[in-house]
Amino acid sequence: AQKITQTQPGMFVQEKEAVTLDCTYDTSDPSYGLFWYKQPSSGEMIFLIYQGSYDQQNATEGRYSLNFQKARKSANLVISASQLGDSAMYFCAMNPHRGSTLGRLYFGRGTQLTVWP
Amino acid sequence: SQTIHQWPATLVQPVGSPLSLECTVEGTSNPNLYWYRQAAGRGLQLLFYSVGIGQISSEVPQNLSASRPQDRQFILSSKKLLLSDSGFYLCAWTHAGLAGYNNEQFFGPGTRLTVL
Numbered sequence: 001a002q003k004i005t006q007t008q009p010g011m012f013v014q015e016k017e018a019v020t021l022d023c024t025y026d027t028s029d030p031s032y033g034l035f036w037y038k039q040p041s042s043g044e045m046i047f048l049i050y051q052g053s054y055d056q057q058n059a060t061e062g063r064y065s066l067n068f069q070k071a072r073k074s075a076n077l078v079i080s081a082s083q084l085g086d087s088a089m090y091f092c093a094m095n096p097h098r099g100s101t102l103g104r105l106y107f108g109r110g111t112q113l114t115v116w117p
Numbered sequence: 118s119q120t121i122h123q124w125p126a127t128l129v130q131p132v133g134s135p136l137s138l139e140c141t142v143e144g145t146s147n148p149n150l151y152w153y154r155q156a157a158g159r160g161l162q163l164l165f166y167s168v169g170i171g172q173i174s175s176e177v178p179q180n181l182s183a184s185r186p187q188d189r190q191f192i193l194s195s196k197k198l199l200l201s202d203s204g205f206y207l208c209a210w211t212h213a214g215l216a217g218y219n220n221e222q223f224f225g226p227g228t229r230l231t232v233l
Contacts, residue, residue: 035221043205045161045224091160104151105222109160 003027004092006108013082013115020067021077021111023092033095034075035105036066040088048090051075082115089113119144123208123225130232136181136195138228140208143189148210150191151222152183155205167191168213203232 003026013019025034036048051059051066059066067076079086089112093105120143130136142148149168153161163176165183173183180199184192191208208225 037224043207043227043229045207045209047221047223050221104163104166105161106163107161 004094004106004108006092006111008111009109010112010114013079013113015084015115015117016081018078018080019082019113021079021090021092021113023075023077023108025073025075025092025094027073027094027096029096031096034066034068035093035095036064036075036077037091037093037107038086038088039091039110045091049077079113084115084117087113087115119210119223121208121210121223121225123206123228125228126226127229128231130198130230132200132232133197136193136198136202136230138193138206138208138230140191140193140225141189142191142210145189145210145212147188147213149213150185151209151211152191152193153207153209155207157204161207165193198232200232203230205229 005024007022011019011021032053034051038046038048049059049061049064049066051068058068063080065078067078075092077090089110091110092108095105122141124139149166151166152164154164155161164181165173165175167173167185170185170188173185180197181193181195193206206228209222211222
């Protein structure tokens with residue numbers, strides 16, 4: 001069974017500092033995709049970044065980067081230069097069937113990030 | 118461009134009443150469609166998914182059901198709501214077929230359901 005673990009229920013970071021949100025996963029599928037989503041208080045789910053299991057380089061999208069350590073089965077999200085607007089719930093998710101017709105995602109329980117001035 | 122709509126945005130229903138939540142997608146064809154539920158302070162739980170018209174797969178046993186009467190329409194229903202059905206319901210879609218390296222799911226704005 002696929003499983004996503006986010007061990008940090010809450011994180012605090014000062015504005016302009018970097019923060020790392022942890023995510024570990026468990027799958028026996030050799031092909032999979034890893035995602036991070038942001039959910040502000042409004043409830044919408046905003047896609048941030050994607051990492052494929054066979055990608056050689058860590059994914060980056062602006063201030064977001066994914067620290068992918070395949071042997072450890074971890075996919076931590078790094079947010080650089082935090083902004084007040086980054087305060088939100090962050091979810092790590094996995095698609096264990098990349099390339100299939102299913103596309104379903106398994107989500108972790110989330111980390112509530114608070115950025116303070 | 119593709120857009121996904123959900124309605125209603127909020128709903129307050131008494132226990133035992135019926136439910137119908139609607140999701141529609143524009144700007145794409147033959148998407149995979151998903152219904153998720155998020156309890157307060159929790160992650161997302163996949164309820165149903167559909168890879169085509171009339172094709173529904175259920176992830177968890179419950180008193181909810183789903184239907185896909187049209188290619189880009191996905192409906193979540195219940196004949197009798199329970200208190201435990203309260204939550205935030207999100208509809209999502211993704212490209213069907215071999216989607217390549219980025220099978221990102223696109224989410225709708227969600228429906229907040231409160232069962233009293």
